[in-house]
Amino acid sequence: MHPAAATAIPGLSADAERPTKLRRVTTADAIFDRLYNDIVSLKMPPGMALQEKRIAEDFAVSRTPVREALLRLSEGGLVDIYPQSGTVVSRVPVSAIPEAVVVRKALEGTTVERAAEIASPYDLSRLDAIITRQRALSILGDTSGFHEEDEAFHEAIAQIAGYPGIWGILKSVKVQIDRARRLTLPVLGRMENVVGEHAIIRDTIAAHDVDAARAAMTHHLSAVIPDVAELRTRYPDYFC
Amino acid sequence: MHPAAATAIPGLSADAERPTKLRRVTTADAIFDRLYNDIVSLKMPPGMALQEKRIAEDFAVSRTPVREALLRLSEGGLVDIYPQSGTVVSRVPVSAIPEAVVVRKALEGTTVERAAEIASPYDLSRLDAIITRQRALSILGDTSGFHEEDEAFHEAIAQIAGYPGIWGILKSVKVQIDRARRLTLPVLGRMENVVGEHAIIRDTIAAHDVDAARAAMTHHLSAVIPDVAELRTRYPDYFC
DNA sequence: GTGTGCATACTAGTATATCAATTCTACATG
DNA sequence: CATGTAGAATTGATATACTAGTATGCACAC
Numbered sequence: 001m002h003p004a005a006a007t008a009i010p011g012l013s014a015d016a017e018r019p020t021k022l023r024r025v026t027t028a029d030a031i032f033d034r035l036y037n038d039i040v041s042l043k044m045p046p047g048m049a050l051q052e053k054r055i056a057e058d059f060a061v062s063r064t065p066v067r068e069a070l071l072r073l074s075e076g077g078l079v080d081i082y083p084q085s086g087t088v089v090s091r092v093p094v095s096a097i098p099e100a101v102v103v104r105k106a107l108e109g110t111t112v113e114r115a116a117e118i119a120s121p122y123d124l125s126r127l128d129a130i131i132t133r134q135r136a137l138s139i140l141g142d143t144s145g146f147h148e149e150d151e152a153f154h155e156a157i158a159q160i161a162g163y164p165g166i167w168g169i170l171k172s173v174k175v176q177i178d179r180a181r182r183l184t185l186p187v188l189g190r191m192e193n194v195v196g197e198h199a200i201i202r203d204t205i206a207a208h209d210v211d212a213a214r215a216a217m218t219h220h221l222s223a224v225i226p227d228v229a230e231l232r233t234r235y236p237d238y239f240c
Numbered sequence: 241m242h243p244a245a246a247t248a249i250p251g252l253s254a255d256a257e258r259p260t261k262l263r264r265v266t267t268a269d270a271i272f273d274r275l276y277n278d279i280v281s282l283k284m285p286p287g288m289a290l291q292e293k294r295i296a297e298d299f300a301v302s303r304t305p306v307r308e309a310l311l312r313l314s315e316g317g318l319v320d321i322y323p324q325s326g327t328v329v330s331r332v333p334v335s336a337i338p339e340a341v342v343v344r345k346a347l348e349g350t351t352v353e354r355a356a357e358i359a360s361p362y363d364l365s366r367l368d369a370i371i372t373r374q375r376a377l378s379i380l381g382d383t384s385g386f387h388e389e390d391e392a393f394h395e396a397i398a399q400i401a402g403y404p405g406i407w408g409i410l411k412s413v414k415v416q417i418d419r420a421r422r423l424t425l426p427v428l429g430r431m432e433n434v435v436g437e438h439a440i441i442r443d444t445i446a447a448h449d450v451d452a453a454r455a456a457m458t459h460h461l462s463a464v465i466p467d468v469a470e471l472r473t474r475y476p477d478y479f480c
Numbered sequence: 481g482t483g484t485g486c487a488t489a490c491t492a493g494t495a496t497a498t499c500a501a502t503t504c505t506a507c508a509t510g
Numbered sequence: 511c512a513t514g515t516a517g518a519a520t521t522g523a524t525a526t527a528c529t530a531g532t533a534t535g536c537a538c539a540c
Contacts, residue, residue, distance in 0.1 A: 026323075026523070052492070062525040067492085068311060075315065083266070084492050084531040099405045106350040110342060165339045169409060266493065292522070302495040307522085324501040324522050 028065035031055070032072055039078050039089055040175060042182050046091040046238040050079060076172055091240040092180050094228050100173045104221050107166055108154065109214045114161035116205045116213040123160045127202045130156060131195060138191035146191055147178075153198055157205075180226040183235055197223065268305035271295070272312055279318050279329055280415060282422050286331040286478040290319060316412055331480040332420050334468050340413045344461050347406055348394065349454045354401035356445045356453035363400045367442045370396060371435060378431035386431055387418075393438055397445075420466040423475055437463065 035055075038044045052070065056063045070087055073079040080090045115123070134149040151171075158167040197220040204213040232239050275295075278284045292310065296303045310327055313319040320330045355363070374389040391411075398407040437460040444453040472479050 028523085051490095063492095064524055064526090068308075068523095071308060071311070072315065075312070081492075082532085084490090085533070086491060096405055099403050102350060102354075102403060103347065103406060103409065106346040107343065110346040114342075163339050163342060165336055166343060169343065169413075173409075268493085291520090293520095303522095304494055304496090308493095321522075322502090324520090325503070326521065 026065070027061055028068035031059055031061070031065055032069035034059075035069055035073060036076075036078065039073070040179055040182075042179065044089050046089050046179070048089040050087040050089065052087070077176065092176055092238055094232065094239045096176055097180060097226070097228055100177050101221060101225055103173045104170060104177075105218055107170055108157070108217050108221060111158045111161040111163050111166055112201065112205065112213045112217040113210045114163065115157050116208050116210045118162070119160050119205045119208070123156075124202065124206050126156055126160075127153065127198075127205070131198050131202060134191075134198065135195050138195055143191070146194075150194065157201075160205075177226065180228060180231060180239075181224070183231050183238065184226050193223070194220075266305070267299075267301055268308040271299055271301070271305055272309035274299075275309055275313060276316075276318065279313070280419055280422075282419065284329050286329050286419070288329045290327045290329065292327070317416065331478055332416055334472065334479045336416055337420060337466070337468055340417050341461060341465055343413045344410060344417075345458055347410055348397070348457050348461060351398045351401040351403050351406055352441065352445065352453045352457040353450045354403065355397045356448050356450045358402070359400050359445050359448070363396075364442065364446050366396055366400075367393065367438075367445070371438050371442060374431075374438065375435050378435055383431070386434075390434065397441075400445075417464075417466065420468060420471060420479075421464070423471050423478065424466050433463070434460075 035044070044050075050070070052063045052066050055070075056066045059066065070079055070081065074081045074087075077093070077096075078090055079087055081087045130149055130153045134146060134153070137146040137149060151174075154170065155167045158164060158170070197216070201213065201216045201220060204216050228239070275284070284290075290310070292303045292306050295310075296306045299306065310319055310321065314321045314327075317333070317336075318330055319327055321327045370389055370393045374386060374393070377386040377389060391414075394410065395407045398404060398410070437456070441453065441456045441460060444456050468479070
């Protein structure tokens with residue numbers, strides 16, 4: 001769970017001439033992660049005003065790393081910076097949500113197809129482990145942990161397919177969907193449904209059934225679209 | 241051609257409470273654009289060392305906006321920052337290129353399908369105008385202008401499909417492919433081939449033939465994959 | 481009562497200074 | 511001659527200071 005480390009196209013992993021590691025964890029990274037989580041979890045609601053100075057004081061650092069973090073958040077569409085005026089937590093762009101779903105279907109459809117082609121028994125065991133944990137968490141009602149395992153499941157499929165970079169793109173796209181979904185009331189039995197859909201996807205991968213895998217993934221992604229119209233009437237200030 | 245303005249998920253376009261525009265062009269933006277273009281055009285070759293101080297002097301500004309620009313470039317995978325050591329123009333990550341092609345096929349396949357469904361006569365005229373200009377530029381041998389129109393063609397399809405955000409993702413993915421392609425010698429008649437493929441795609445859209453449109457796009461994207469293996473032997477320092 | 485203009489109090493953008501970590505080099509030592 | 515080490519130099523990371531836009535509220539004219 002380190003969004004700071006994610007890039008659309010990962011850079012080089014090792015370099016003979018420069019034996020140093022690429023990018024250690026810096027103050028700006030830590031602040032980015034903290035703000036990122038607070039925004040996605042809606043602890044900082046859409047529309048909330050932010051101030052570089054105030055945040056800097058809260059973290060007991062200077063404005064410089066805070067500013068770096070805010071710039072990165074603005075690139076991800078999580079904050080809007082109005083020059084010489086102010087910075088606010090971005091409202092969820094409703095128009096972007098259907099598009100985000102389209103992107104997920106296109107990309108995750110491809111990854112799951114590829115995963116179905118080449119998944120090894122070890123890969124399947126990884127998926128099984130995630131599903132098992134997720135089932136337990138759903139029984140416990142641990143929505144936060146459940147969500148983490150949900151991400152892990154989709155990430156694992158991307159890794160199995162051999163497309164780790166795609167997961168970085170997906171994460172940046174998922175974030176707006178996730179923010180909207182956090183606003184929906186916990187629907188009874190939804191977590192169980194998600195586990196069931198994951199299990200079906202896992203089985204299609206195990207059967208190396210490419211078409212069924214894509215179909216199962218598409219169905220899964222369609223099932224979890226938040227009802228934006230309803231949310232918009234309930235939280236009008238949170239969308240735009 | 242303003243990569244600075246692009247975000248994966250566009251923020252809000254207007255806001256009742258804050259009538260100001262979102263993000264004016266700042267010094268850091270200008271430097272980012274300049275460095276971005278110099279890197280993509282290989283004016284700054286992979287592996288070239290960069291220094292915040294020197295760049296700041298060249299632009300006659302302080303190191304702060306330079307640093308902002310470099311951080312954004314590093315997120316896009318165009319520079320690698322080695323803490324307390326140095327910053328270099330990133331080598332092209334060969335492993336990322338096949339993945340980038342996969343992403344393009346998935347995303348552009350989807351956009352062209354949707355475009356074929358809903359394209360209006362006006363939309364087609366826009367594509368025709370681009371193809372006409374591109375044909376002229378190919379005759380003139382203007383590779384730079386040709387490349388700009390090539391981007392315009394793919395962007396237009398995304399817009400026609402109603403997925404403007406997808407274009408932002410595609411641009412960030414395309415950049416590594418484009419860098420590799422700049423290294424290939426100009427193949428005689430390749431520009432003509434591209435124009436022909438674009439024309440076919442345009443025709444399938446005009447015919448509202450969804451399947452043919454995707455097939456044509458997939459073929460087009462397969463045809464322009466740079467021969468990484470050959471490039472790697474010719475420019476070993478540029479890849480990793 | 482309403483609209484306009486200006487003073488003021490903010491904000492983010494930029495510049496400069498300081499810090500800390502890494503690397504490179506030179507020299508002493510075996 | 512090889513090698514290890516001290517220290518100087520260079521780099522990015524952070525702190526602080528300053529500049530220039532923007533919004534806001536009040537006074538004043540109409």
